[in-house]
Amino acid sequence: MQKRxxxxxxxxxxxxxxxxxxxxxxxxxxxKEEAKKEIFYAIDTGVNFIDTAVPYHGGASESFLGEILSGEYRDKVNISTKMPPWSVKKYEDMENILDKQLEKLQIERIDYYFIHSLGRGSYKKLEDLGVSRFLDKAKADGKIKYAGFSFHDNPEAFKEIADAYDWDACMIQYNYMDEENQAGKSGLEYAASKGMGIFIMEPLKGGHLAGDVPERTLEIWERAEVKRSPADWALRWVLNHPEVTCVLSGMNSQEQVEENLKVAGEVQPNSLTPEELKLYAEVKEVYKDLTKVDCTSCGYCMPCPVGVDIPGCFEIYNNKYMFNDKRAPFSYLIRMGGVMSGNESNAGLCIDCGKCVRACPQKLSIPELLEDVSNELEGHGFSYKVKFGKSVVMPMMDAFIALQHRFSRSSSKN
Known part of the structure; x- marks a missing residue:
């Protein structure tokens, strides 16, 4: 396994x-048996970074890692987890959440502690509550070693957050279809210029680039001199970037672990040939043909006067058609409805002011397109779905995690 x-x-x-x-x-x-076997196999083969978060597996992921990562295996890996901003209402919440995570993980110090799913709005909320002071104190107290943030917003917001604190690392979504989306290539290069560790999530775009892919893309990959699976091609593209420190893959089978280990062991930065890069460009054109909105996510339309995340709305809308994404309505509710961030940015907020139309280099009829997004992904009663998500779903998650925490404490005493 190569190290970066x-x-x-x-x-x-x-x-x-x-x-x-x-x-x-x-x-x-x-x-647990299968997951333990796969994780230990990966570690024995050279993987030294394990990433989790509070919501993963309904709150059970951190506790599971705490059960299995002890002794020699704890010494071989960096453990990463994340603070959930949606559960923070006051400064003390940050300290309490961290302490609970340390107990669940059964460790005294978290190696890499990321603030989860940040955007401009959610970071401002945390900054007002003292997140910089919290991170400094957590480091000084030896509870975390390195601080970072995971990110879902636009390139401008990424640079603002990257400059707001002396971060050690960042986690961004990056794959050959998201080169210009969210933090994008400009964010990748900016983080690298600051010396941060750059961890990549969604290298397969939630599995879309590796699962039931269009037949036309398979025909393009088949023309390559070396035959590879779509998953291999997707991982290879990310690892080809010298700025990338580590690609995070949510593996759930031994076959996936072995394939990803093989790719990560082979690909050196800047190793893709010009011919191979041309194949990626052709595959991207196939997906582009399937898009509903020809948005490049340049961000010139932002900020919207009423808070609509225009590129984000179009991204989820396009994913629905490009990848036959059945999770699109749920993703839209969580992200654009502000269930996790607290800031609603859905298409239905549009007031047709025309500012975005004047700014769009693609000359898109943005208000009309946003209406299409709203009709398809919001439908009737969207505001009630958002309220339900904010008032029920996330508190239920917090309650479940708290209950599991109390159970794990009582079990450890017996």
Whole structure:
């Protein structure tokens, strides 16, 4: 397994990291034996970064890792988890959440502590509550070693957040279809210029680039001199970037682990040939033909006067058609409805002021397109769905996690 060095702290991280969000399951719960076998195999083969978060597997992922990562295996890996901003109402919440995570993970210090799913609005809320002071104190107290943030917004917001604190690392969505979306290539390069460790999530775009892909894309890949699976091609593209420290993959089978280990062991930065890069461009054109909105996510339409995340709305809308994404309505509710961030940015907020139309280099009829998005992904009663999500779903998640925490404490005493 190749290692890549983080400029800022000099630490060598495996090019492949194990994401503990999609572990194998049985009867709706983590299949502990299978998951343990896969994680240990990955570590024995050189993976030294394991990533989790509070919501993963309904709150069970952190506790599971706490059960299995002890002794020699704890010494071999960096453990990463994330603080959920949606559960923070006051400064003390940040300290309490971190302490609970340390207990669940059964460790004294978290190696990499990311603030989860940040955007401009959610970061401002946390900054007002003292998140910078919290991170400094957590480091000084030895509860976390390195601080970072995971990100879902536009390039401008990424740079603002990257400059707002002395971050050690960031986690961004990046794949050959998202080169200009969210943080994008400009964010990748900006983080690298600051020496941060750069961890990549969604290298397969939630599995869309590896599963039931269009037949036309398979025909293009078949023309390559070396035959590879769509998943291999997708991972290879990300690892080809010298700025990337580690690609996080949510693996849930031994076959996936072995394939990803092979790719991560082979691909060196800037190793793709010009001929191979041309194939990626052709595949992207196939997906582009399937898009509903020809939005490049340039961000010139932003900020919207009423808070609509215009590129974000179009991204989810396009995903529905490009990848036959049946999860699009749920993703839209969570992201654009502000269930997690607290800031609604859905298409239905549009007031047709025309500012975005005047700014759009593509000359898109943005208000009309937003109406299409709203009709298809919001439908009737969207505001009630948002209220339900904010008032019921997330508190239920917090309550479930708290209950599990109390159970794990009582079990450890017996």
């Amino acid at each position: 060095t983080i400029t800022k702290n000099g630490q060598e991280i495996s090019a492949l990291g194990f994401g503990a969000m999609r572990l194998p399951t049985k009867n709706g719960r983590i299949n």
